[in-house]
Amino acid sequence: MSNTVSALNGASASGYVQVHEMGLQGMITLRGDLSAKKLVDAAKTAGGTNVPGRGHIALSGAHGIAWMSPDELLILTPYDEVDARLEGITSKLAGTHHLAVNVSDARAMFAVSGDDALVRETLAKLCPVDMSAAAFAPGQFRRTRMAQVPAAIWLPETGEARVICFRSVAQYVFDLLKGASLAGSEVGYFR
Amino acid sequence: MLILTCPVCGVTAEETEFHGGGEAHLKRFGPGSSEGDFHDYLFSKENPKGVHLERWRHNNGCGKWFHAARDTVTLEVYGTYPAQTSEPPQDIKDAISAKRPGWTWRDFS
Ligand SMILES: [Zn+2]
Numbered sequence: 408m409s410n411t412v413s414a415l416n417g418a419s420a421s422g423y424v425q426v427h428e429m430g431l432q433g434m435i436t437l438r439g440d441l442s443a444k445k446l447v448d449a450a451k452t453a454g455g456t457n458v459p460g461r462g463h464i465a466l467s468g469a470h471g472i473a474w475m476s477p478d479e480l481l482i483l484t485p486y487d488e489v490d491a492r493l494e495g496i497t498s499k500l501a502g503t504h505h506l507a508v509n510v511s512d513a514r515a516m517f518a519v520s521g522d523d524a525l526v527r528e529t530l531a532k533l534c535p536v537d538m539s540a541a542a543f544a545p546g547q548f549r550r551t552r553m554a555q556v557p558a559a560i561w562l563p564e565t566g567e568a569r570v571i572c573f574r575s576v577a578q579y580v581f582d583l584l585k586g587a588s589l590a591g592s593e594v595g596y597f598r
Numbered sequence: 599m600l601i602l603t604c605p606v607c608g609v610t611a612e613e614t615e616f617h618g619g620g621e622a623h624l625k626r627f628g629p630g631s632s633e634g635d636f637h638d639y640l641f642s643k644e645n646p647k648g649v650h651l652e653r654w655r656h657n658n659g660c661g662k663w664f665h666a667a668r669d670t671v672t673l674e675v676y677g678t679y680p681a682q683t684s685e686p687p688q689d690i691k692d693a694i695s696a697k698r699p700g701w702t703w704r705d706f707s
Contacts (some may be wrong), residue, residue, distance in 0.1 A: 462608055476660035477606060535612045550607075552615050552658035
């Protein structure tokens with residue numbers, strides 16, 4: 408049997424915040440007409456939450472739905488539930504124009520944890536995003552650029568951030584986060 | 599550095615999150631058109647000192663195309679508007695006129 412592993416197999420780094428590759432994470436891309444009730448219902452069932460509004464993410468335990476664009480959602484689910492949930496979407500939307508794909512192994516996900524101001528600072532060093540508490544709050548979801556690659560970020564709670572990138576650049580993103588949070592390199596801008 | 603607001607996802611970010619897509623509101627001349635029209639479609643682009651209308655793509659964000667009205671001298675952005683239009687909406691024209699009375703760009707003013 409093959410042993411399924413995530414991009415960096417749970418690598419972690421400790422600087423002024425903790426960086427941790429989160430291991431296997433289920434992700435389903437769902438594209439279609441987000442105003443259609445049928446698609447929304449299928450997304451809710453698969454994602455275990457309501458469909459979030461523009462620029463937001465809805466989370467419920469290990470499940471969630473992120474708003475990617477006006478015609479795209481990202482469904483987060485435990486890795487071993489992906490096939491069943493994908494099957495659910497496909498059967499519910501049979502005959503409806505849509506796209507539902509398991510992208511779990513095409514992505515990597517990181518946790519950045521620690522003092523809230525320093526978690527925000529780590530991301531602010533790498534992304535052209537206003538990471539102040541007034542501009543970016545838990546519940547918001549932002550696709551952006553992390554140094555030279557695309558990334559998506561959100562804050563599940565105070566002092567916690569999540570980063571999703573493509574699997575092929577997982578090492579690059581890990582090194583970015585590690586380098587940006589080296590002990591002694593704190594700026595303290597958000598304190 | 600330009601600060602653009604994507605009208606599709608609502609995000610405001612600096613230009614490195616976006617990618618410029620050239621002149622806005624081009625009318626395509628393809629197979630069957632005259633050589634002159636085809637030449638102008640490919641090569642005769644506006645290159646103004648001042649008000650300019652452009653296409654941009656939110657390539658590190660929602661991935662969608664949109665339009666931007668900006669000034670090539672001051673780098674001021676007058677506004678952004680949806681891709682699904684063949685001319686700038688009135689509020690964008692008004693925003694430009696407020697700063698650059700009498701402006702023209704191709705057939706628009
Ligand atoms: Zn956008």
